[in-house]
Amino acid sequence: MSRKQVIWALFALWAVLYAVSFWQAATVPRTGDGFLRGINRLMTFLGWQGAAAGAALVLWATTLGDRRIGPGLRWLSRIPVLLALALVLGLTAVVLWARFSKPAPVSAPIPPAPVTKPVESG
Numbered sequence: 422m423s424r425k426q427v428i429w430a431l432f433a434l435w436a437v438l439y440a441v442s443f444w445q446a447a448t449v450p451r452t453g454d455g456f457l458r459g460i461n462r463l464m465t466f467l468g469w470q471g472a473a474a475g476a477a478l479v480l481w482a483t484t485l486g487d488r489r490i491g492p493g494l495r496w497l498s499r500i501p502v503l504l505a506l507a508l509v510l511g512l513t514a515v516v517l518w519a520r521f522s523k524p525a526p527v528s529a530p531i532p533p534a535p536v537t538k539p540v541e542s543g
Contacts, residue, residue, distance in 0.1 A: 481498055
């Protein structure tokens with residue numbers, strides 16, 4: 422196999438892993454109870470995204486510093502790594518926002534109205 426064929430094969434592998442992460446997360450049935458119901462979908466998504474990120478790193482390392490391939494193919498090989506980096510930065514931003522954002526203001530409870538006469542039965 423030529424170098425360009427290896428690069429295109431790695432790019433195809435990344436694209437399949439990236440697409441499977443979305444498909445698998447959408448089709449896996451939710452499990453669990455309460456607050457964590459459906460967390461298996463998130464973990465499935467992140468697992469496939471991790472595999473795709475690994476393929477993206479191999480793809481990027483394969484094209485790193487190779488002047489024989491064109492600049493277009495070199496830039497194309499950076500897109501998967503940039504998407505994986507965007508996912509990591511997005512998740513980090515969500516976690517930091519949840520950690521440092523101000524909580525919702527709590528209003529004072531309304532005291533019950535005083536009872537002026539007993540309830541009549543009958």
